Amino acid sequence: MTRRRVLGVALLAVIVAAVGCSSPYRERIRRPIDTSGWTPTGASEEGAGGPGNPGIDNPAEVVRGPDGSYPIDLATVLRLAGGQAIIVEMARAQAGIAASEEEIVLAQWFPVAGPRVAFTRIGGLVQGTEGDFVNVGKQNMFLGAGVEWRVNPAATWYAALAARRLTEAHVHQITATGHAVLREAARRYYALVQAHAKLEIARRTLKAAQELVVFATSRERLGVGLRSEVLRALARVRQTEGLIAKATRDGAIASVRLVELLMLKDDVRLVPGEATARRVAFVDPNTALTQLFERALGNRPDLAAARARVSAAEEAQNVADRAWLWPALAARGAGGAFGQNPGRFQDSETFYVGLEWQISPAIPSRQRRAESNRKLANLALTHAARQVRRDIQEALARIKAAEAEHAAATQEVAAAREALQLARVQFERGEGLLLAVLDLEAALVRAETAQADAVLDLNRGHYDLLFAVGGPAAR
DSSP states (O other), X not given: OHHHHHHHHHHHHHHHHHHHTOOTTXXXXXXOOOOGGGSOTTOOOSOTTOTTSOOTTSGGGOOOOTTSEEEEOHHXXXXXXXXXXXXXXXXXXXXXXXXXXXXXXXXXXXOEEEEEEEEEEEEEXXXXXXXXXXXXXXXXXXXXXXXXXXXXXXXXHHHHHHHHHHHHHHHHHHHHHHHHHHHHHHHHHHHHHHHHHHHHHHHHHHHHHHHHHHHHHHHHHHTSSOHHHHHHHXXXXXXXXXXXXXXXXXXXXXXXHHHHHHTOOTTOEEEESSSSOOOOOSSXXXXXXXXXXXXXXXXXXXXXXXXXXXXXXXXXXXXXHHGGGSOEEEEEEEEEEEESSGGGEEEEEEEEEEEEOOOOTTHHHHHHHHHHHHHHHHHHHHHHHHHHHHHHHHHHHHHHHHHHHHXXXXXXXXXXXXXXXXXXXXXXXXXXXXXXXXXXXXXXXXXXXXXXXXHHHHHHHHHHHHHHTTSSXXX
16 A cells, blocks of 8 residues: 555656646747837738738738739738748747756656566576575566656756746747847838839839820921930830839839748739838937947847846856766655566565765866856857947938938929929920930939838838837837
8 A cells, every 4th residue: 555655646746747847938938929019100900901801811812903912011011920920930939949848857856657567587697695606597577667766956956947048048039030020021011112112103204204205206297306306205115114124023022022921822912002101210219329228238139038048058057067066866666566477476666765976077078068158158148239239320320321311312302303394394395305304304213212212211220220129118
């Protein structure tokens, strides 16, 4: 009865260990990426198709437009990127592996138990208890269960702390990967908007060039125009058609890149759901650099992951430096039926309790390895902190330059548009040259393109700054 109780308690301990050794980070690993702070104020939170549309979450059910495209807005892009990007799922899988490693270490505090079947045969010389050697031939069988428990308290304690810190690092890395995905999703969306903005400018230019061809041709027929003017207008038409082809190509590439990131079906062709890109701003770029850096130090998930890796390396150093001094506590037991054959089995039980030391010539090498890993983790943290400052400074430089480019392009567009209107009126009156009209149209195209590029560069800069400071401010 005593033996059965011991085995029952051991089996119960194993069951409790299996249930109780779960990592506390399991729930955080499954937690979705929060995209609310990355969505511009006033952007729609619904799918790009609007109410009643199946939405782009399930492309197989999407109701597409006549041209086979599907409009998508920035809010939908960010929502899908946070929920479906494959590299976020890869980060979750890596965190799951780390959590499992932590649970394996925690399980070392508990015994292992299980059924045992053994057959033993001895033949030839054996030495008896009195020292004499005798020639024997015997065999026996054992049917029962065994329990074994062996733990080095110091090594297991420090190893469990190190494993938990590594799990924490991987959990922070999920957030860091999510932030990188959201920034990349915004960049790819703005590349899609940029391509379609250039396409729209080129289409407007093509229409104006075709009208000039018609007008120049009519002037030639009346004998008041030159054939060279018609040819110049035709050349502008062909040039604009080439710009349309390039913009169409860029739009298709941008769609493919966005579809790949959002894990949509290959036959989905995306177009921007907004006619023009609205200016976004999340962090005031006029904030002092020291304040932005302090915010990043407390907010960047990759820095939190690096600090957790430093803590893990320090605990691993404790394992190498101290754990070998401590003895391992060992206990083994087995109970069951023992005999020569199934018809002659008797109750049997074996117990062992002891203290065990393991001193190996590899101990100095393990200590040096742990020391190198700790130094590497500290260097990685220092490198990450310096990169944060660089990210902030680069984002601020992009925002400042884009602001200046946008202001200049806006004034250039206004001036080019007014000058083009005057030149067209003069040309239609016969008081101006077609060449002046074409030159001003080209200037207007350049100015409008520069204006659109500046807005998108400005938005990219603001997303870079949001990423650099670690995402939205902690609530």
